[in-house]
Amino acid sequence: MARPPSSGSDPESSAPDGLVSLEGITKSFREGEQERTVLDNLNAEIQPGEFVVLMGRSGAGKSTLLNLISGIDLPTSGRVVIGGTDLTRLSETDRTLFRRENIGFIFQSFNLISTLTVAENITLPLELSGRGDEEARALEVLDRVGLADRGDSFPDLLSGGEQQRVALARALSADPLLILADEPTGNLDYETGQQVMDVLTELVRDYGKTILIATHDRTLIDEADRCLTLHGGKLEAGVPDFVEG
Ligand SMILES: Nc1ncnc2c1ncn2[C@@H]1O[C@H](COP(=O)(O)OP(=O)(O)OP(=O)(O)O)[C@@H](O)[C@H]1O
Numbered sequence: 001m002a003r004p005p006s007s008g009s010d011p012e013s014s015a016p017d018g019l020v021s022l023e024g025i026t027k028s029f030r031e032g033e034q035e036r037t038v039l040d041n042l043n044a045e046i047q048p049g050e051f052v053v054l055m056g057r058s059g060a061g062k063s064t065l066l067n068l069i070s071g072i073d074l075p076t077s078g079r080v081v082i083g084g085t086d087l088t089r090l091s092e093t094d095r096t097l098f099r100r101e102n103i104g105f106i107f108q109s110f111n112l113i114s115t116l117t118v119a120e121n122i123t124l125p126l127e128l129s130g131r132g133d134e135e136a137r138a139l140e141v142l143d144r145v146g147l148a149d150r151g152d153s154f155p156d157l158l159s160g161g162e163q164q165r166v167a168l169a170r171a172l173s174a175d176p177l178l179i180l181a182d183e184p185t186g187n188l189d190y191e192t193g194q195q196v197m198d199v200l201t202e203l204v205r206d207y208g209k210t211i212l213i214a215t216h217d218r219t220l221i222d223e224a225d226r227c228l229t230l231h232g233g234k235l236e237a238g239v240p241d242f243v244e245g
């Protein structure tokens, strides 16, 4: 299912049902003498094609969890299994390769490379994966986010909403198994944020993608299949009562 890197995958690892399987995840950070546990023996499964919203107060550990699922960071203990591959058993290099092939990450701060054009921001990661159809693919996804005519522009010349639509296009371009988004509208005004969310939800549904999105945007709950809330280091089903509409 997942496209594992050529080395480091474990044929003997049990293949779980979910696309994402979090098994007994604990994440602690050491601050001086103190150790603080942010995620505490957390378990969850996400099925292929699910649209899942991740909520929780600031500091609850949403970004920490997304970084573990993407393999950017490792848990203190527990297993992160994506499409049958246990990321915690891969080397750092293989985790990077796995992420490039299988995960599209959308950040709050867009994370576009300012010295590359809009089109190059999309083709560069595709070239690293050696797909061969980079330019056609970039044009296709830029068209889908309404920016077909901006490929030669530099990101700094685009509005915040346009930059985030480029980031959406980039995240979808490699046809990833899983999309992770960390407060993708957090840097945008309300109306622009809604436009970006509309494009994102439409594309995720059209392409049949699985997405886990951390957001404070309550309007997204209606779009989602499921809402999970981080509280006290655990994931709870449902919408937190403190979210404002
Ligand atoms: N690298 C790190 N070193 C030490 N502590 C960290 C590190 N990364 C995160 N933390 C701590 O983990 C806790 C959870 O942080 P995290 O960024 O995951 O929260 P969040 O739910 O994403 O919050 P927000 O809604 O504000 O983005 C915080 O208390 C934070 O200080």
Ligand SMILES: [Mg+2]
Residues within 6 Å of the ligand: 062, 063, 064, 182
């Ligand atoms: Mg965060």
